[in-house]
Amino acid sequence: MPRVSRPSSDLPPGQASAPTLDEVASRAGVSRATASRAINGGDRVSATARAAVEAAVRELGYTPNPAARSLVTRRTDSVALVVPEPDERVFSDPFFVHTLRGVNRMLAARDLQLVLLLARPGDERRLLRYLGSRHVDGAIVVSHHRDDQLADHLAALALPCAFIGRPWTSADRVAYVDTDNVAGGRAATELLIERGCRRIATIAGPGDMAAGIDRLKGWRAALRAAHLADDLVGHGDFTEHGGEMAARQLLERAPDLDGIVAASDLMAAGALRALADAGRVVPDDVAVIGYDDVGVPGRTTPPLTTVRNPIGEMAEQAVRLLLEQINDQRGPRPMRVIFPPALVRRDSA
Amino acid sequence: MPRVSRPSSDLPPGQASAPTLDEVASRAGVSRATASRAINGGDRVSATARAAVEAAVRELGYTPNPAARSLVTRRTDSVALVVPEPDERVFSDPFFVHTLRGVNRMLAARDLQLVLLLARPGDERRLLRYLGSRHVDGAIVVSHHRDDQLADHLAALALPCAFIGRPWTSADRVAYVDTDNVAGGRAATELLIERGCRRIATIAGPGDMAAGIDRLKGWRAALRAAHLADDLVGHGDFTEHGGEMAARQLLERAPDLDGIVAASDLMAAGALRALADAGRVVPDDVAVIGYDDVGVPGRTTPPLTTVRNPIGEMAEQAVRLLLEQINDQRGPRPMRVIFPPALVRRDSA
DNA sequence: TTGAAAGCGATACCAA
DNA sequence: TTGGTATCGCTTTCAA
Numbered sequence: 001m002p003r004v005s006r007p008s009s010d011l012p013p014g015q016a017s018a019p020t021l022d023e024v025a026s027r028a029g030v031s032r033a034t035a036s037r038a039i040n041g042g043d044r045v046s047a048t049a050r051a052a053v054e055a056a057v058r059e060l061g062y063t064p065n066p067a068a069r070s071l072v073t074r075r076t077d078s079v080a081l082v083v084p085e086p087d088e089r090v091f092s093d094p095f096f097v098h099t100l101r102g103v104n105r106m107l108a109a110r111d112l113q114l115v116l117l118l119a120r121p122g123d124e125r126r127l128l129r130y131l132g133s134r135h136v137d138g139a140i141v142v143s144h145h146r147d148d149q150l151a152d153h154l155a156a157l158a159l160p161c162a163f164i165g166r167p168w169t170s171a172d173r174v175a176y177v178d179t180d181n182v183a184g185g186r187a188a189t190e191l192l193i194e195r196g197c198r199r200i201a202t203i204a205g206p207g208d209m210a211a212g213i214d215r216l217k218g219w220r221a222a223l224r225a226a227h228l229a230d231d232l233v234g235h236g237d238f239t240e241h242g243g244e245m246a247a248r249q250l251l252e253r254a255p256d257l258d259g260i261v262a263a264s265d266l267m268a269a270g271a272l273r274a275l276a277d278a279g280r281v282v283p284d285d286v287a288v289i290g291y292d293d294v295g296v297p298g299r300t301t302p303p304l305t306t307v308r309n310p311i312g313e314m315a316e317q318a319v320r321l322l323l324e325q326i327n328d329q330r331g332p333r334p335m336r337v338i339f340p341p342a343l344v345r346r347d348s349a
Numbered sequence: 350m351p352r353v354s355r356p357s358s359d360l361p362p363g364q365a366s367a368p369t370l371d372e373v374a375s376r377a378g379v380s381r382a383t384a385s386r387a388i389n390g391g392d393r394v395s396a397t398a399r400a401a402v403e404a405a406v407r408e409l410g411y412t413p414n415p416a417a418r419s420l421v422t423r424r425t426d427s428v429a430l431v432v433p434e435p436d437e438r439v440f441s442d443p444f445f446v447h448t449l450r451g452v453n454r455m456l457a458a459r460d461l462q463l464v465l466l467l468a469r470p471g472d473e474r475r476l477l478r479y480l481g482s483r484h485v486d487g488a489i490v491v492s493h494h495r496d497d498q499l500a501d502h503l504a505a506l507a508l509p510c511a512f513i514g515r516p517w518t519s520a521d522r523v524a525y526v527d528t529d530n531v532a533g534g535r536a537a538t539e540l541l542i543e544r545g546c547r548r549i550a551t552i553a554g555p556g557d558m559a560a561g562i563d564r565l566k567g568w569r570a571a572l573r574a575a576h577l578a579d580d581l582v583g584h585g586d587f588t589e590h591g592g593e594m595a596a597r598q599l600l601e602r603a604p605d606l607d608g609i610v611a612a613s614d615l616m617a618a619g620a621l622r623a624l625a626d627a628g629r630v631v632p633d634d635v636a637v638i639g640y641d642d643v644g645v646p647g648r649t650t651p652p653l654t655t656v657r658n659p660i661g662e663m664a665e666q667a668v669r670l671l672l673e674q675i676n677d678q679r680g681p682r683p684m685r686v687i688f689p690p691a692l693v694r695r696d697s698a
Numbered sequence: 699t700t701g702a703a704a705g706c707g708a709t710a711c712c713a714a
Numbered sequence: 715t716t717g718g719t720a721t722c723g724c725t726t727t728c729a730a
Contacts, residue, residue: 018482018483020722020724021723022723030700031700031701032702032724033700033701033702033703033725033726034699034700034701036724037699037700040725044699044700045700046700049700063478063481063482065420065483065722065723066416066482066484067415067417067419067420067425067723067724068416068706068724068725069723070706070724071414071416071706071707071708071722071723071724072705072706072724072726073724074706076416078464091440091441091446091449092446094441097440097441101467104465104467108472113464113484114467115462115465116453116463116465118450118453126457129412130462132412133367133412134412134414134415135415135462241648370708370709371707379717380717381707381708381718382711382717382718382719383715383716385709385710386709386715386716389709393715393716394716395715395716398715398716414706414707415708416706416707417707417708417722418707418708419722420706420708420709420721420722420724421707421708421709421710421721421722422708422709422722
């Protein structure tokens with residue numbers, strides 16, 4: 001049992017109720033309307049009035065009541081980041097963490113607050129209810145899975161939204177940013193082929209996420225174009241452990257494999273570990289290439305060659321797409337930004 | 350350059366403006382007041398009226414406007430989770446991730462929304478402005494550092510708040526939950542002593558966090574009580590990499606060390622790696638003990654003996670402390686809940 | 699440039 | 715149990 005203690009205290013009796021605009025106005029000797037203008041747009045206010053209001057604001061420590069404000073502006077100045085992930089896996093993936101930080105930074109720059117919506121499968125109703133009641137001006141959705149049908153629901157809500165990563169359904173009805181994952185998978189595979197690999201496996205991502213499917217498709221296309229076998233498919237869940245397990249199995253199935261295309265850096269790192277355990281030298285015996293290029297690649301042994309996902313720009317564009325919808329009163333409308341993949345060569349391939 | 354495309358679309362013209370309580374009321378054939386009662390408290394409403402209102406709500410897809418509601422209730426029904434961490438490190442620490450999830454779960458159970466406030470050092474003003482303007486009903490603060498003086502500021506704001514981990518300052522003015530880190534550090538060290546270790550090092554946490562300092566203090570107390578040397582102090586930053594580096598240095602300084610007390614599991618995992626590289630067998634050559642017991646310990650080789658931090662319960666109690674303040678109109682008042690440490694024996698010590 | 703006044707959409711008091 | 719109405723704090727016409 002925990003120890004609970006409650007020190008005796010003689011704190012001030014209650015919360016000093018926050019000052020209102022009225023108080024600011026009367027202290028500044030102007031009307032509430034003028035005070036409001038001085039604080040906001042600032043247009044059409046005399047310098048004297050503005051100065052007086054600003055002084056009053058400072059002296060009183062005034063902050064506008066956000067509820068009152070958004071009741072009339074119909075803006076909440078906050079944006080939801082929706083993460084439809086049941087478990088904590090998402091937080092251990094640098095891709096997601098950097099996305100979160102990128103989005104947060106872009107929003108902060110525009111004085112918008114991020115509201116984190118962690119949605120477990122059962123929470124979906126809650127989630128939609130929250131979004132539906134306009135607590136937020138819009139939503140950014142990451143790590144989207146096949147079954148949540150989030151895009152359908154959001155499109156139906158007519159709530160401005162932007163997906164990071166192409167949604168499974170309603171891709172023509174909602175805005176999203178993505179990289180060309182097919183091209184990325186293909187480029188990664190072609191690099192190994194050029195290097196001389198002939199027995200190339202892949203560790204694919206989850207089958208219920210667009211990125212996983214697309215990168216696999218790119219791998220397959222490259223192999224077929226080169227008339228190489230495309231039977232070596234392992235499956236991981238974007239985690240390091242999953243990548244390690246998958247690599248072990250692949251090595252068992254095909255001891256002659258000489259290349260691995262992993263659908264994420266974390267999985268590639270796991271594969272490196274499995275290869276080291278098996279006594280294979282990277283890249284001489286087996287070349288390995290990852291995906292994402294964030295956080296992981298510099299720290300592995302050897303440093304990972306990978307396909308770069310421009311996370312910062314993706315977050316930036318997602319916020320831009322969202323704001324366009326929020327500001328254009330016409331409501332949600334589809335738009336997409338697709339980034340080309342970029343190979344980053346280090347030492348693993 | 351990214352590819353931008355904007356498919357032609359013929360979407361519905363604009364957002365159907367959300368239905369208001371008035372519309373619900375008139376559709377149900379009752380007054381707005383009755384409709385409000387039926388939807389909320391539900392007390393003092395006839396069964397007929399209630400049924401009519403509920404039907405109207407369903408047909409119209411009505412959701413209360415949160416801004417209007419909180420303008421009068423003076424509640425926002427949302428709570429901030431404040432994370433004063435400059436970098437993404439915090440997200441790679443399972444301790445933090447589980448705390449986040451625990452808090453989110455407890456809040457969701459009470460229909461409160463979590464608002465994530467990631468505060469970089471420069472953002473401190475922004476942060477306080479946000480909290481000061483009563484966007485949220487209260488705040489939970491984790492991963493608190495010496496320099497941010499957050500506790501002082503929050504106490505001054507008179508905003509209900511609860512810290513997870515004892516705050517540096519104002520510990521007597523704000524509520525917090527914590528584990529007894531001194532006792533934990535001591536217990537961990539005593540375990541190694543009982544095991545027969547005589548040259549025991551520690552990898553301490555950051556010097557600007559209470560948990561880091563306290564665990565170090567416990568380690569020192571145990572060694573002194575046993576008349577053993579307490580000179581082997583390494584420093585890490587709660588990361589695996591930091592733990593590995595610290596362990597390497599310690600091994601160099603004291604090749605005869607036979608025990609390591611790490612202030613977090615992640616750092617212990619790093620130490621395990623360093624020891625393996627150095628050819629030391631754990632626990633026979635060197636016993637290792639971690640701290641936290643979440644995520645990491647089962648996955649290391651060998652599995653980590655550690656000190657358990659009851660994260661779930663801590664999150665639960667933090668939310669409870671916060672809600673007590675929110676519901677008792679008397680405003681913030683200090684309270685603490687301290688959990689006793691619990692050793693979890695596995696194979697590393 | 700300024701101020702008076704009309705909402706925004708809910709809750710809650712008070713009579714009925 | 716119900717309905718009328720004041721109120722929450724702010725923005726935004728509309729006249730002056």
